[in-house]
Amino acid sequence: RLADLIGVPLVGCASHRLNRAVSQLLSECAEDLDSVQAVMVKLRTLHHSAKLRFQTDLRTIIRQHTRWGSSFATLSRYFELLPFIDSEDEELAELLPHAASKRRLRDLLGELKDVESVSKAPQGSDVDLLDVRVWFDGLIAEMPSYARYLGNPDFEAGCVRVLKGQTKHLIRAEMVALESFMVDPRAQDRATDEEQADASASFVERIQKRRRLDERQPY
Template sequence: MGAPLVGCASHRLNLAVQTHLSSYDEDVAQIQTLMRKMKTLNLAAALRFNTLLLRQDTRWGSTDRMVERYFWLSEFLPDDDDETADIMPSSRAVKRLKTLMVERTRVKNVNKALQKDGITMLDTRVWVDGLIEVEPSFKHYLEFWRSS
């Protein structure tokens, strides 16, 4: 046919993000465990005005929202409960997750931009090249123009 086949940039971005998030699996799993614990009857009643959120493994957006929600709810979490204290993330894990959230802002912006109408292949290439420059681990999934 002679025409280059173009893959879905948004799908490739999702694959790159899933791979990148795998290095944070331990920290995210700890937050997931804590959020599940917070849904128990006694703690849910105390936090009833501050809804909890769990992640879905197939979508990285839910992971972001869960971690954001943790930071928002952390000031309301009980300090005196031994069970809760055992599953609270360490200060090192919290620091890593804060760094992750800062990094993820760029990715979220590009992901939203890719879903708009009127986006050209040049726009996509510029945005994706920018992400690769900031996060080299995305190169495996996002550097699809170089192969043609």
């Protein structure tokens, strides 16, 4: 909304876009995740929690649907607890995910590990848009469905090219998107150039300096 109000395009929040992508992924795996939740809830009952304590110090984690990180933690803990779960117990056996579901859940856990890594990386103090773009492109390569949320729109793509020093490779759509940020280094520097130029500088030296200004990136 801010971009609309000020009439200038802005790069969307990386974390928000990533959360949307993961939320879509989790919604597609809702049935499998519900089965894990059911097992976790059952393991919290007095009888089953007592049996589990004899096997391991690990405790169950209940999924909070509003946070994908909670889904990741619950799924990770489920596979940690799996060797200690009594599969001969009829109550638990009815709830345990079947083989196909377990395979899907393992795949999901692997994807969420990658996502968690990317979600934490932008919190660093030395991270820029180019870094985030590389990480997002890596996720898209592994999970093409993420392109809908993490794709590279014209404005962001243009910003990345500028950061790479590839202004000459901007396509028309990217140039239009970046138009609000375009500056003319000659106009910007000419006044100070004339004021601060060494009086002894030759004409050729002044021309060479202007040539260097012309070669600067315009963004």
